[in-house]
Amino acid sequence: MILSIDCKTGEPNPSHEKQVTEYRNLLTQMGYLNIESYLLYIKSGELVGV
Secondary structure, eight states: OEEEEEEESSOOOHHHHHHHHHHHHHHHHTTOOSEEEEEEETTTTEEEEO
C-alpha cells in the first residue's frame, strides 16, 4: 500500500484536493496500486481522505 499525505498550513481549499488527486494519478501511471491519499491541515489537525 502507498500512503500519500499532503500537509497544509492554511485553510481547506478545493485546489488542495485537486493537487492530491493529481499525485494519486501520477502514482497510478507509475504502476503503483492500492493508494490511500489524505490532506492533513496542520493548524486544525483535520485529516481529510481524498
